[in-house]
């Protein structure tokens with residue numbers, strides 16, 4: 001299978017559609033990104049990277065960070081994290097507050113904002129916010145094997161100023177006793193984790209351990225056990241695209257996690273880690289062209305976890 005040809009074909013097929021969707025303008029700094037960009041990087045478990053389009057342009061990973069913070073929280077607190085957050089798809093938008101009251105401040109899963117904020121609160125335990133951000137950044141550099149990764153402070157500040165709904169979610173959960181730190185501390189870390197800037201190539205490297213039974217084949221580092229990698233993938237499949245998760249499973253059939261910066265990380269277990277990026281979002285907040293690209297990739301490669 002010629003993965004370079006597939007990546008090139010996807011870029012050509014999407015060329016006429018560049019600019020489709022709507023950029024996430026509720027975060028002012030993200031509203032400034034040129035929507036007419038698309039990149040793809042495929043890194044296989046045997047260590048080859050195939051890339052096309054704007055694959056080396058850094059973008060804001062936003063909610064894709066939730067996968068990496070979940071990995072850190074599981075490393076710190078193990079299965080006890082599930083007392084404070086569920087593992088079920090939410091069927092509602094990423095920043096919804098409606099379920100939280102019925103479910104007594106326990107969010108449905110770690111990938112909607114409320115659940116991710118609880119996970120961040122766990123990673124923050126025993127640290128000052130700055131140390132928790134440092135731990136996350138070191139972890140990401142280790143995963144991607146790249147010391148140049150950095151957090152875009154402007155994006156973090158932009159969300160800090162305008163993240164009213166996240167403040168509402170965090171305050172609500174603190175009211176239910178499901179947040180241990182001051183809301184400003186937990187959200188300060190959360191906004192910084194979301195503001196990490198990665199290119200498709202870097203993101204495909206960072207996610208590769210999930211495609212390779214928990215070990216990064218590029219570095220040989222064991223990140224999590226095979227069982228944990230499998231479980232994180234299961235959560236990504238069920239919950240990684242919010243209320244678009246069913247559609248993503250139907251069209252693409254791979255565990256994936258999207259972010260409002262327009263990136264998507266997809267995992268083909270035993271095969272590859274794939275990162276796509278295009279800033280325009282569809283109605284449920286997932287990259288429009290990124291989703292289309294992964295659908296084409298899954299069709300051409302036969303990598304759907306549900307069979308060829």
Ligand SMILES: NC(=O)CC[C@H](N)C(=O)O
Nearest residue numbers: 062063094113194259260
């Ligand atoms: N879906 C997303 O990428 C959302 C992340 C964003 N930082 C927010 O909290 O609104």
